[in-house]
Amino acid sequence: MTEPTLYDVVILGTGPGGLQAAIHAARKKAKTLLLGRMDNSSLYWAHVENYCCQLKISGEDILNTGREQAISFGAEIRDEDVLKIESDGSLFSLELESGELITGKTVVIATGSSRNKLKVPGEKELLGKGVSYCVDCDAGFYRNEVVAVTGCRSAAASGAVALTNFASEVHLYCEELDVAEGLITQLKETGVKVHNGSKIQKILGENEVTGVLLEDGSSQNVSGVFIELGAKGVLELTAMLGIQLDESMKYIDADKKQRTNIPGIYAAGDICGPPLQMAKAVGEGCVAGIEAATYAKKLEMD
Structure with a gap:
């Protein structure tokens, strides 16, 4: 069996924080891997006019340029998500959506913070009463029940499994x-019963979820609906490793060197809390990339 590829720095998230971390880690000659789909970044769909020294520009153009920069300095980029992270106390093992396993001396989490909403009737009203945004957190409540998952990417598919x-x-x-x-x-x-080309129009129930109404007018009785739009979010990834969140339980608690409570794990960008601005994400990504690369190189000497 082939040994998993070992990286000095593995970065999750291809937004401005992740890209800046990759640029600085790679510049320090650390073996760097950047994972994620660029169009998962909220910046991808935005137009920016409040970033220093830059006139109005599309977020897509900014991210494409950052991607080219990171590659030019030696970073490797893969357009796939991480499904699972584990630690043996010295290295971090990551399972990619392709099924490949890799290992990293350090990990930088820069996946953003927003929970994509389905925006259908019943979603808000039944949150916590059968509607969930975290399979890893709530799956155990649905033993021997019929459940629905909605989403088209890795979070939904891996959650359904x-x-x-x-x-x-x-x-x-x-x-x-x-x-x-x-x-x-x-x-x-x-x-898993995959309904490709099918969309949930409404979540049914009064005091708890009882079913979903679909776009074609049909319905399915379920007791839980898991909304998993995009890549693995902060709740899932932190739950796997025991990373400390702030008081709001929405953001990762990181210090001024972007270190979390887990040695070797760093965080940058919106996942660390407001202001949710590109300028902050870039600055934190810079610090996280440098610190992670320095930590990885230190491990070689110990």
Whole structure:
């Protein structure tokens, strides 16, 4: 069996914080891997006019330029998400959506903070009463129940697979499934019922979730709805490693060197809290990239 590739710095998130971290880590000659899909970044869809020394420019253009810079300094970039992170006390093991395992001496989390909403009737009203945004947090409440997952990317697909360990039946609703072949295989092998081209229009129930109404007018009885739009979020990733959150339980608690409570884990950008601005993300990414690369190099000498 081939040993997983070892990196000095693994960065999650291809927004401004992640890209800046990759640029600085790679410039310090650290073996650097940047993971994530660029269009998951909120900046990708924005237009920027409040960033120092830069006139109005599209977020997409900024990210494309940052990507080119990171590559030019030696960073490797892969357009896929991380499904799982574990630590053996010295190195971090990461499972990618392709099924590949890699290891890192350090990890920088720069995945942003926003929870994408489905924006359908019943979502807000039934939050915590059957509606959840975190499979890893809430799956255990649905043993032997029928549940629905909605989303088209790795968070939804991997979440649906994980739920098969608890629920009696798992339905995945997506307009167009967009995940690696390895995840598609897992969906088939675990018996997830994939409804490609199907969209939830309404979450049904009064005091608790009882079902979902679909775009074609049909319905499905379920007791839980997991909204997993995009990549793994702060709740899932921190739950895996025991990373400390702030008092709001929304953001990672990091110090001025962007260190978390877990040695070797750093955080940068919106995931560290407001102001949710590109300027802050870039600054924190700079610090996180330098600190992570320095820490990884120090491990070599110890």
